[in-house]
Amino acid sequence: xxxEAAALRSFxxxxxxxxxxxxxxxxxxxxxxxxxxxxxxxxLASVFKIAVLIGLLDRVAEGSDSLGERVTVRAxxxxxxxxxxxxxxxxxxxxxxxxxxxxxxxxxxxxxxxLCARVGFDRINASMARRGxxxxxxxxxxxxxxxxxxxxxxxDRSEGNxxxxxxxxxxxxxxxxxxxxxxxxxxxxxxxxxxxVEGRALGPAETAVAVDILSRQHLNSxxxxxxxxxxxxxxxxxxINGVVDDCGVIELPGGRRLAIAAMSKGxxxxxPAERLIGRVARQAYDEAG
Numbered sequence: 001x002x003x004e005a006a007a008l009r010s011f012x013x014x015x016x017x018x019x020x021x022x023x024x025x026x027x028x029x030x031x032x033x034x035x036x037x038x039x040x041x042x043x044l045a046s047v048f049k050i051a052v053l054i055g056l057l058d059r060v061a062e063g064s065d066s067l068g069e070r071v072t073v074r075a076x077x078x079x080x081x082x083x084x085x086x087x088x089x090x091x092x093x094x095x096x097x098x099x100x101x102x103x104x105x106x107x108x109x110x111x112x113x114x115l116c117a118r119v120g121f122d123r124i125n126a127s128m129a130r131r132g133x134x135x136x137x138x139x140x141x142x143x144x145x146x147x148x149x150x151x152x153x154x155x156d157r158s159e160g161n162x163x164x165x166x167x168x169x170x171x172x173x174x175x176x177x178x179x180x181x182x183x184x185x186x187x188x189x190x191x192x193x194x195x196x197v198e199g200r201a202l203g204p205a206e207t208a209v210a211v212d213i214l215s216r217q218h219l220n221s222x223x224x225x226x227x228x229x230x231x232x233x234x235x236x237x238x239x240i241n242g243v244v245d246d247c248g249v250i251e252l253p254g255g256r257r258l259a260i261a262a263m264s265k266g267x268x269x270x271x272p273a274e275r276l277i278g279r280v281a282r283q284a285y286d287e288a289g
Contacts (some may be wrong), residue, residue, distance in 0.1 A: 003027065003287045005034045009285050013035045019276045021242070021267035026186035028194060029258040029288040038187040041135065042263035043180030045238030046082070046107045047245050050192060051138050052115050053100055053213070054131075055124035057206040067097035067209065071114065076157070079143045080166050082239075083108030097209070104213045104236060109142035116141040131201060136184040145182070149241055151175035174220055174241055181240070186261040189247040194259035197234050197249040214248065222246035223260060225278030227285060242266050244273035250285060258288050 007026065013036075016023050024037035045169045059065035075090035085092070085108055094102075099115055102108035116124070121138060128136050144154040150168035152161055168174070195201035196210050214234035223246045235248025247261040262277040 001033055002182035003029055003032055003284060005032070007288060008034045008284060009036055012280055015276050015279050016036075019267075019272045020269065021244075021273060022042075023262050023273075023276065024186040024261075024263045025280055026190045026261045027258065027284045028190055028260075029252070029284070030256065033187075034284070035187060039185050041183045041185055042245070042265055043149060043238075043243045044136075044182045044184055044189075044241065044263075045240040045243045045245050046109075046112075046142075047184075047189065047236050047247050047263075048136075048140075048182040049103050049107065049112055050196070050236050050247075051124050051128055051136060052112060052119060052249050053104065053210060054201060055119040055127040056096070056115055057202055057210060058127050059123070060209075061203050061206050065096065065118070066140065067095060067100070069096050070094065071096065071099070073103065073110065073114070076159075077110055077114050079109040079113045079141075080146050080162070080169060081109040081142055082106070083110055083112075085110040100209075101213050101216070105216050105218050107219060107237065109146075113141045122221070131192075131195070133184075133188055135188040136182075136192070138182050140181045144242070148181065149174055150180045151178075167168050178241070178266060180243060184263075186247075186263050189263065190259040190261040193201060193236075193248050193261070194257070197257065222274050222277040223248055223250065223262065223281045225274065226282035231285075239270065242268075244270050244277070246277050250286055254284065256288070258284060260284060 025037040027034040069202050070093050075091045078086045102111040124138050147165050150165045152165045199207045213224040219237045223235050225269040232251040238245035245263045256262045267273045
């Protein structure tokens with residue numbers, strides 16, 4: 001069944017009008033595209049972690065890194081925001097694959113920043129550029145992103161500055177001029193996830209790792225929210241001040257795949273935005289089914 005582009009855009013327009021904020025969507029299924037502000041740049045929030053995963057797996061493919069190598073989580077590696085490593089005692093020994101898994105399935109900021117330091121932004125951005133992803137440029141890890149949002153020095157990773165950043169975040173003392181950080185477009189993010197899941201972005205072994213991790217996402221209150229039970233969804237969420245995102249690939253009946261990216265800015269309440277994303281995903285799923 002083909003997705004009726006005009007009908008889906010009309011549905012998005014009506015649903016978006018009920019939620020405060022600006023949204024961008026892009027859907028691709030069976031070679032057919034439907035866009036809504038699809039080429040506008042939106043903040044990625046934690047969706048940028050897919051780029052870190054690709055950069056890491058590039059290093060693994062060339063033999064300069066190993067998913068099985070063990071690393072120690074030091075106290076000075078803990079970043080503010082989402083995740084579980086900040087709740088645990090320093091000194092924990094994890095594999096590189098463990099860090100990648102935590103980065104994706106619970107959006108662990110500390111695991112992410114350890115991998116950003118390991119891979120490097122030059123390599124992450126080169127991995128994007130050589131695949132033709134021109135709209136996605138990563139300049140901030142989680143620490144830098146949150147420090148800038150709090151109006152603090154992102155280059156100062158001292159304990160004292162960390163305490164101040166966490167205080168400002170808790171108190172919602174945020175920089176009104178914060179630009180949202182790493183950004184891309186809904187069209188390109190949908191393409192990235194589709195390329196990863198369908199094996200065009202990575203080699204067979206690395207694709208298997210990425211698909212396995214993405215399929216075990218714990219944060220499922222957006223794209224999968226209204227999908228039928230046991231529907232497979234390979235995706236990554238992102239949330240930061242005014243931003244509620246989710247991008248990924250949904251498996252349709254019969255094994256077909258629907259790529260979808262939902263991105264936003266200026267959101268005042270997260271819950272209505274999450275429900276909007278879920279409603280659009282279900283509408284696209286039903287029309288494509």
